[in-house]
Amino acid sequence: MAKEVTKREENYSQWYNDLALKADLAEQSAVRGCMVIKPYGYAIWEKMQSILDGMFKETGVQNAYFPLFIPKSFFSKEAEHVAGFAKECAVVTHHRLMNDPEGKGVVVDPDARLEEELIVRPTSETIIWSTYKNWITSWRDLPVLCNQWCNVVRWEMRTRLFLRTAEFLWQEGHTAHATAEEAEAKANEMVQVYAKFAREVMALPVIVGHKSPNERFAGAIDTLTIEAMMQDGKALQAGTSHFLGQNFAKSFDVQFANKEGKLEYVWATSWGVSTRLMGALIMAHGDDNGLVLPPRIAPIQVVMVPIFKTDEEKNAVLDKMYEMKKGLEALGHSVKIDNRDTLRPGFKFAEWELKGVPVRIAMGARDLAGGTVEVARRDTLTKETMPLEGIAEHVHSLLDDIQKNIYGKAAAFRESNIEKCDSWEEFKEKIKTGKFLLCHWDGTAETEQKIKDETKATIRCIPIDTCVCEEEGKDIYSGKPSERRVVFAISY
């Protein structure tokens, strides 16, 4: 049939694109660099949103919404920040269209030029800090802990579905604190929230760490990151949390009176994850048959495919399926019964596999007679026949197994593709083959840049919890002394 997926081994990026398209997640839009997220893909994103949102709220964060448009002048206030984004901003210059006087459709009305151009937000630090200025006057107003779910626009040269699109959906948290310690703690807390979400919900074994100065967010003092390994061995930055120091407070003049009545600048953090996580999901878990969704993020956890020849058979099977569905829903699972009678079972099997549904239950006349069902799991592509009796409980624990197995598989893959490396010659060879290399680094931006120029590899992070990297050694490139190893990899 038509929906063959390119083999992963043959062409990794083609395979990735195929999966996104054929699993019905998204497609390229006619609008340059933008994507259309289709209902199935959006359902996954919604699930991510609702779980993350709950985790944020547990940390005291509240949702808010700030404008899409940012006056150009706001950008000139934080020099380093604007330098990081200036090259990729969409700018609104006019506010009216008119009929072309020469009769060629519609043109921009030259008289409707804006006095000050508006920037479509590439990120909201500037608009939010100009707002926070009015919210914060006293230590009693702090901390301010806001998050917003929104879209942002970055005019990228080259785009890829989910990984890099001109417009993308994300969440950005922006907090203001009275002390540096409290802000740093918040930045750390949020990166740990991301790590927990990635590991426990998305089944992504991520490395948590600090970014090197070169890779830091524009305007940040420190950037924390979660880095995931894709199946081609490349690194994907899956989420970041920044300690912004007082940079934005000073640029936007956000001061508060402390308990002694003295004015102080507030301390800030910002943190975000985007629809890029969808890309991570595809690339980390997918196989040659399509998407593999961890049960906790799957919009449909169990799909039931009835097999029948006659209407009586169909009705008898569906009756049993509705019963099973009730049992599973009572245990908190989402179930879909695929009762389309225009498609054959084999087609449905293949289609739901492509879409990554964790568990498939098939039932036909044979099962009806024997009181059994066929249960297939997506992660291992195995299936077994089992009694209908107690099926809900069985599937409940099976989903748990699948979640753990998918994580285990990804973790094992990463373990076998991460290693210490102390020779520059070896480094140049191995980094090309898709490995994370733990190497000594002298801590200078010059060395990092030279390594990047020669190999395309960058420091993904200076890990803080995953591996034991604190040992003395010599920089892999310069030979200068180093106190710890860092993670080098080619990244997306």
Place this chain on the structure above:
RNA sequence: CGAGAAGUAGCGCAGUUGGUAGCGCACUACGUUCGGGACGUAGGGGUCGCGUGUUCGAGUCACGUCUUCUCGACCA
């Protein structure tokens, strides 16, 4: 913006020295099927990216132009 490639049916493509516009999938109808992507029969669907030129005749040749993709620089 540098290098390469491609634009022909909804999608993927073929089209030889210039001579009636094709194939696979998808789509429509009917029938047989239905436990791993069914099969048969009959259909519908085209400004060959756009423009100019050469020619009796251009999907095919020349020139121009537009668009898209891949690889670089930039990035979540």
